[in-house]
Amino acid sequence: xxxxxITVIIKSGIAFAIPLMIVPPLIWAERRVLGRIQSRVxxxxxxxxxxxxxxxxxxxxxGKEDMRPDGADxxxxxxxxxxxxxxxxxxxxxxxxGTEVEIFGRTIGLYPTDLNVGVLYIVALTSVAVYGIVMAxxxxxxxxxxxxxxxxxxxxxxxxxxxxLALVGVVVLAGSLSxxxxxxxxxxxYAIPLIxxxxxxxxxxxxxxxxxxxxxxxxxxxxxxxxxxxxSGWRFSFFFLSEYANMVLASFLVAAVFLGGGWPAQFxxxxxxxxxxxxxxxxxxxxxxxxFLFFYFWLRATLPRFRYDQMMNFCWKVLLxxxxxxxxxxxxxxxxxxx
Amino acid sequence: MSFRFGSLVPIAxxxxxxxREFFRRPVTIRYPxxxxxxxxxxxxxxxxxxxxxxxPKCVGCGLCETACPNECITITTESNPAxxxxxxxxxxxxxxxxxxxxxxxxxxxxxxxxxxxxxxxxATDDRSTLIYDVDRLMxxxxxxxxxxxxxx
Numbered sequence: 001x002x003x004x005x006i007t008v009i010i011k012s013g014i015a016f017a018i019p020l021m022i023v024p025p026l027i028w029a030e031r032r033v034l035g036r037i038q039s040r041v042x043x044x045x046x047x048x049x050x051x052x053x054x055x056x057x058x059x060x061x062x063g064k065e066d067m068r069p070d071g072a073d074x075x076x077x078x079x080x081x082x083x084x085x086x087x088x089x090x091x092x093x094x095x096x097x098g099t100e101v102e103i104f105g106r107t108i109g110l111y112p113t114d115l116n117v118g119v120l121y122i123v124a125l126t127s128v129a130v131y132g133i134v135m136a137x138x139x140x141x142x143x144x145x146x147x148x149x150x151x152x153x154x155x156x157x158x159x160x161x162x163x164x165l166a167l168v169g170v171v172v173l174a175g176s177l178s179x180x181x182x183x184x185x186x187x188x189x190y191a192i193p194l195i196x197x198x199x200x201x202x203x204x205x206x207x208x209x210x211x212x213x214x215x216x217x218x219x220x221x222x223x224x225x226x227x228x229x230x231x232s233g234w235r236f237s238f239f240f241l242s243e244y245a246n247m248v249l250a251s252f253l254v255a256a257v258f259l260g261g262g263w264p265a266q267f268x269x270x271x272x273x274x275x276x277x278x279x280x281x282x283x284x285x286x287x288x289x290x291x292f293l294f295f296y297f298w299l300r301a302t303l304p305r306f307r308y309d310q311m312m313n314f315c316w317k318v319l320l321x322x323x324x325x326x327x328x329x330x331x332x333x334x335x336x337x338x339x
Numbered sequence: 340m341s342f343r344f345g346s347l348v349p350i351a352x353x354x355x356x357x358x359r360e361f362f363r364r365p366v367t368i369r370y371p372x373x374x375x376x377x378x379x380x381x382x383x384x385x386x387x388x389x390x391x392x393x394x395p396k397c398v399g400c401g402l403c404e405t406a407c408p409n410e411c412i413t414i415t416t417e418s419n420p421a422x423x424x425x426x427x428x429x430x431x432x433x434x435x436x437x438x439x440x441x442x443x444x445x446x447x448x449x450x451x452x453x454x455x456x457x458x459x460x461x462a463t464d465d466r467s468t469l470i471y472d473v474d475r476l477m478x479x480x481x482x483x484x485x486x487x488x489x490x491x
Contacts, residue, residue: 033361035365036360036361036365037357037360037361038360039360039366039367040365040366040367041365041367044369298358298361301357302350302354302356302357303350
């Protein structure tokens with residue numbers, strides 16, 4: 001019993017710590033990568049290689065005055081950042097770092113919980129974030145924030161459907177909604193048979209996390225920003241944190257669901273033993289996550305932003321048919337190759 | 340469908356360009372840790388040369404003071420009782436904050452006491468420190484000699 005409690009505490013601690021610990025270096029890494037791509041250096045002053053830059057920025061944000069616009073809806077205004085941040089952290093409770101490991105004679109799953117509706121849970125939680133955006137825009141009592149929140153919520157609601165649709169194909173093939181089970185099922189990463197689904201998922205994930213080229217909610221080059229214009233200081237940092245936590249979450253999902261988690265480490269187990277193979281699987285998993293995060297930065301440095309109508313057209317006229325095609329492919333594969 | 344898969348080709352091409360840039364060295368020169376090499380004929384602040392015994396080469400004739408269009412050179416002299424043909428320079432100051440690096444003083448000097456050095460980093464938060472006395476002017480020349488030596 002105590003053993004169970006201890007594992008649960010450790011696991012939930014890790015699940016909470018990963019997004020929290022990874023975000024500051026991630027922001028630093030993004031700025032460095034963007035800098036390199038633009039032939040400059042990026043932040044390199046605070047700490048070794050500028051690693052503490054994000055920390056310094058965070059301290060600066062905490063030191064700012066906590067501003068609330070006149071006539072703002074106090075309750076909603078305060079609640080909105082939390083409504084955005086909390087789901088993006090809650091979603092981590094089902095994200096698998098890998099499958100099971102046997103250590104000291106115990107079998108430990110490298111995931112906080114093996115929820116049998118894990119995929120559904122994640123899709124459900126990402127939709128809660130839309131309420132945070134709507135509330136933030138509405139509560140600010142500012143027409144710009146309101147318009148921004150309309151823009152963003154329309155985008156997120158649309159792309160959520162594509163996110164779910166892309167996952168349906170995976171669920172059909174794996175025959176399970178549990179994320180560790182999906183990872184276990186992948187003898188070949190699903191990105192190969194379901195290449196269309198992977199494309200749809202990546203596009204939807206970019207749009208869902210408000211990243212370039214779908215960063216219309218923020219549009220930092222032309223507009224000040226969208227739904228969170230009226231937020232400053234630590235409240236603003238919550239929006240920022242949730243955006244990056246969602247980015248990491250999306251990367252973990254892509255790595256687990258489409259790139260096969262620790263694949264192909266499990267095939268090495270007969271040769272190098274259980275524990276080294278498990279360790280290797282973890283390394284592969286994390287490596288895939290970081291590759292995908294790099295892909296995020298790389299896209300941001302390359303692509304210009306979509307126009308609003310282009311973005312909506314892309315969602316409904318391109319991704320939706322592709323998603324349905326992906327579902328058809330998955331069904332056919334399930335009845336033939338995967339039967 | 341308004342979307343053509345051919346439109347993914349330029350995206351891929353763009354991605355390859357940015358990836359190539361990623362592996363290239365940044366063009367940034369991290370001043371003040373790194374400095375851009377100066378041209379051999381770079382014209383920075385005016386410096387004062389030394390005589391073999393270490394004293395300034397200036398004879399106090401005041402021609403540079405007259406030549407200076409910005410009046411940034413100030414010389415005060417005394418007569419030398421032991422050698423009435425010579426003057427003793429009691430102070431020689433040059434206000435770098437007013438200098439326009441025109442080199443007219445260097446050309447005016449009959450004994451080639453002045454030269455244009457390659458010093459350019461005089462930034463300070465107090466203007467009065469920009470008025471260089473003769474020791475600092477001689478330092479500029481000395482430092483330049485050292486830097487030129489390390490460059491070669």
